[in-house]
Amino acid sequence: MIRPVAVIGAGPFGLSTAAHLRARGIPVRVFGDPMVSWREHMPEGMLLKSTPVASSLDCPQPGHTLADYCDAAGVRRLVTDEDIIPVETFVAYGEWFQQRLVPGLERVRVVSVDRGEHGAFELKLDSGESFTARAVVVATGLSGLAHLPPELAGAAGDGPAPTSPVSHSSQHHDLGRFAGQELIVIGAGQSALETAALAAEAGARVRVVSRGRGRVAFGAPPWRQPRLRPESPFGRAWSLWALSHYAQPYRFLPARTRHLLVRKVLGPLGAWWLRDRFEGKVQVHEVDRVLGAEAPDGSPVLTVRTHDGRTERLAADHVVAATGYRVDIAAMDFLGHGLRTSLAVSRGAPRLGAGHVSSAPGLYFTGLPAASSYGPVMRFVCGTEFASPRLVKHLAAAHG
Structure with a gap:
């Protein structure tokens, strides 16, 4: 009996990888709820920052792009840089992709992965089944990687939660629950600015607390992009073009440089179309840093240091930390302790x-956990075009 490859995760990177494996005739079992992070952990009414050309899942077969889905579903075609993608459309596209190319997906959770005999892997599922896989692809996306800065922990109780004084932006699907309340959103990236705009539109009184001077900014619309620079899925710039299309050498850069670029390239910046919905509706409070947080009576109070060195206290009914994600192998508790602690890591990734492939032969990572090795393109859906064919080619050669 030929042992299958196990793909853990059914978001864009998991589905794309599985489609490439199936196209090569490699037996594969895929586990997860398709597009669950996009469907349940993104706010209702959200629009994607990425353009249509950067939002298609890669696969070997033609006819499965976002534009192809629009044609098949009879919805308005999304193809130009000025077309904006509703998250609901993107989720429906991912589910359509899964139904057509990964029909055998199993909606169960992988409980544990351990190294078995002869280099294989032993997996246990929450259904009670155990089986052996010849290789494992971890494509769990943002799951379990939400980052809460330690200075906010004092008001978060047992951890960030919608019912706690402090939550993470990934924990909100319906921002209407904040109608009539004072809300503080911490951050200056697209997640923070769009969360703030959506909450304000739902009736909340919103302040964005931005750490740094002049951090809240918005990108230029497509018609104002420079024309004499090469195109990339993220915009026109030589650096973006190189990082998008030539990610192979990235892993040979010094660790400090790799991690810095992952954080800084395409860093905090609102989408061009968000500016009109944000400015004049949301108050911005720029501070030098957040010093701490507490919730003595159940409502959060932030202590911040201003740019002129003063200390201020900011009160609200709730604080949303739009503070991004941090890859940490230690948080992937489905990986067995022995396997997890033996992996070579760089700052947790x-x-x-x-x-x-990781330092454990047969164990692969794609999507965000691969960003520190292959660059910022792994943070975005268009990264499937780079990652999926290369991962599957390596896997087929090593475990064919």
Whole structure:
């Protein structure tokens, strides 16, 4: 009996990888709820910052782009840089992709992955089943990686939660629950600015607390992009073009440089179309840093240091930390302790070799956990075009 490859995760990177494996005739079992992070952990009414050309899942077969889905579903075609993608449309596209190319997806959770005999992997599912896989692809996306800065922990109780004084932006689907309340959103990226705009539109009184001077900014609309620079899925710039299309050498850069670029390239910046919905509706409070937080009576109070050195206290009914995600192998508790602690890591992220393989032969990582090895393109859906064919080619050669 030929042992299958196990793909853990059914978001864009998991589905794309599975489609490539199936196209090569490699037996594969895929586990997860398709597009669950996009469907349940993104706010209702959200619009994608990425353009249509950067929002298609890669697969070997033609006819499965976002534009193809629009044609098949009879919805308005999304193809130009000025077309904006509702999250509901993107979720429906991912589910359509899964139904057509990954029909055998199993909606169960992988409880544990451990190294078995002869280099294989032993997996246990929450259904009670155990089986052996010849290789494992971890494509769990943002799951379990939400980052809460330690200075906010004092008001978060047992952790960020919608019912706690402090939550993370990934924990809100319906921002209407804040109607009539004072809300503080911490951050200056698209997640923070769009969360703030949506909450304000739902009737909340919103302040964005931005750490740094002049951090709240918005990108230029497509018609104002420079024309004499090469195109990339993220905009026109030589650096973006290189990072998008030539990510192979990225893993040979010094660790400090790799991690810095992942954080800084395409860093905090609101989408061009969000400016009119944000300015004049949301108050911005720029501070030098957040010093701490507490919730003595159940409502959060932030202590901040201003740019002129003063200390201020900011009160609200709730604080939303739009503070991003941090890859940490320790948070992937489905990986067995022995396997997890033996992996080579760099600042918590797996160190990957050619073809996205980790230091444990047969164990692969794709999507955000691969960003520190292959660059910022792994943070975006268009990264499937780079990652999926290379990962599957390496896997087929090593475990064919």
